Amino acid sequence: MTLIDNRADAATTAPARAHWIDDWRPEDPAFWEGGGKRVARRNLIWSIFAEHLGFSVWLIWSVSSAFLLAMGFEFTPQQLFFLVALPNLVGSLLRLPYTFAVPRFGGRNWTMVSAALLLIPTLLFAIAVQHPGTPYWAFCLIAATAGFGGGNFASSMANINFFYPADKKGTALGLNAAGGNAGVSIIQLLLPVMIGGAGIFGLVKASEGGIHLETAGYVYAGLAVLATVAAYLWMDNLTGATSKPREQLAVVRKPHTWIMAFLYIGTFGSFIGYSAAMPLLIKLNFWVADPAPLGTGIYFAYYAFLGAGVGSVMRPFGGWLADKYGGAKITLIALLGMVAFTLAVLVTLMQLTPNPTADPAIASDNQSLFPWFLAFFLVIFAFTGVGNGSAYKMIPAIWRREAEASTAGGGPERAAALDAATKESxxxxxxxxxxxxxxxxxxxxxxxxPWVDDPMAATKSAFVVFTAYYVVCAVVCWAVYLRKPAKATSLAVAGV
Structure with missing residues (x-):
């Protein structure tokens, strides 16, 4: 069976329909092997690139905020953590409209728009950091625009979900998400080098001439242009990937939507939250500024990228495990692992001496605990990555199983139900x-x-709350999706 792609005859039939594919049947093995797989893979590659860039811009403040003081800005730890948090708030709010934009405008078209929007936070960032007189409120507004990058994830995942058959969604969505998540690690690894703030474990030297944060803004602005052009040239829209906003909003009335949202806050919320906070956590608890330039203790720029890198690498592995063993089982294992190692991080924090900047000797004492802190934290990141991949496998599987359970196999009613399930998922x-x-x-x-006087006390209390949340998530995952007999006692069906 031949893949029908309007791009081939756009010049003679309908120029306005270039890059639109009318015939898309990934569940048909002959169609998939006859060309569908190649087209899906091409769209996945460029989706990963655009999403990777979005994540880098989204988290650009996570590491750059640690360098603002060196550039002459006088901000408190509370102000810096708020700058790190703001893009995540805006990004979370934008994810819903970004998802709905794919059926409305087309996956390729929206990828172009969302990539171009990244010029706003990158160029504003480059301008603001060059002026020490830039007020804090202006930094807050600019940091908020970095949330555009967070919205890219939702539209990218919704788009790729349409391209792949059910038995390959876990791996495809895992790879797409991992490529995006890796943008966090890459920006945290390369930004210090680009701006002249640090090298990479002595293997790569930082540029000389002082710290220039604006360089990172200009580099990523250029990459935003590249992503926009790449989407224009090599991505496609699917005619069948359309639905009305009312149909899409119907998912908010589904219990599974909110159950999975609750679980995903535990997995992805932890991944992105810890990624954003880790550079400042290391800087505030294990390092003092003097003597310049590398100070005393653990230099945060050398290690900040590791957590996000581990979580990103593990995400497709989580999707693959979910395809093989079931998403609910793997998600439960990931949550239990997060419980255990969050407690281990908490135990390590209990032994730290607060405020090492007051005495370099304190930083030296804390430094001996850093290997344990880092190791436990990296294991948490690994479990968040696995959980992210398995949770996103669960979502289309839940909707597909419900469609199969409510219709007879082999007929047009089943085909229509599966098509609606793909759109809803x-x-x-x-x-x-x-x-x-x-x-x-x-x-x-x-x-x-901002309302806590002792940051260390706030950090310890936060880890207690996080541990309790992971325990509740694990119980919910087991009770809803794994408890036997599944059909009688849970909302989900077997095989999720």
């Missing part, structure tokens, strides 16, 4: 992703709330 991905991203706002705020 794509909308659900956006709702769940939007809720999950709220964790990226709440976690940095919890670590150093």
């Amino acid at each position: 794509s909308a659900a991905l956006g709702v769940v992703g939007s809720a999950g991203a709220l964790g990226g706002f709440l976690i940095p705020i919890a670590f150093s709330s």
Whole structure:
């Protein structure tokens, strides 16, 4: 069976329909092997690139905020944590409309728009950091616009969900999300080098001539232009990936939407929240500024990227495990792992001496605990990555199983139900992703709330709350999706 792609005859039939595919049947094995797989893979590659860029811009403040003091800005730890948290709040709010934009405008078209919007936070960032007199409120507004990058995830995942058959969605969505999530690690690894703030473990030297944060803004503005052009040239829209806003909003009335949102706050919310806060956590608890330039203790720029990197790498693995063993089982294992190692991080924090900047000897004492702190934190990141991948596998699986359970196999009613399930699950991905991203706002705020005098006490209390939340998530996952007999006692059906 031949893949029908309007791009081939756009010049003679309908120029306005270029890059639109009318015939898309990924569940048909002959169609998939006859060309569908190749087209899906091409769209996945460029979706990953655009989403990767979005995540980097979204989290640009997570590491750059730690360098603002060196550039002459006088901000408190509470103000810095708030700058880190703001993009995550805006990004979480934008994820829902970004999801709905895919059926409205087309996946390719919206990828172009969302990539171009990244010029706003990158160029404003580059301008503001060059002027030490820029007021704090202006930084807050600019940091909020970085939330555009957070919205990209939802539209990208909703788009790719349409391209792949059910038995390959876990891996495809895992790869797409991992490529995006890796943008967090890459910006945290390369930004210090680009701006002249630090090298990479002595293997790569920082540029000389002082710190220039604006360089990162200009580099990512250029990459935003590249992503826009790439989407224009090599991505496609699917005619069948359309639905009315009312149909998409119907998912908010489904219990599974909010159950999965609750679980995803635990997995992805932790990933993005810890990624945003980790550079400042290391800087405030293990490092002092003197003697310049690298100070005393653990230099945060060398380690900040590791957590996001581990979580990103593990996400497709979580999707693959979910395809093989079931998303609910893998999600439960991930949540239990997060409980255990969050408690281990808390035990380590209990042994730290607060405020090492008051005495370099304190930083030296804290430094001996850093390997344990880092190791436990990296394991948490690994479990968040696995949980992110498995949770996103669960969403389309839940909707597909419900469609199969409510219709007879082999008939047009089943085909229509499965088509509606794909559209609804794509909308659900956006709702769940939007809720999950709220964790990226709440976690940095919890670590150093503006109304708390002792940041260390706030951090310890936050980890206690996080541990309790993971326990509740694990119980909910087991009770709803795994408890036997599943059909009689849970909302879900077997195989999720």
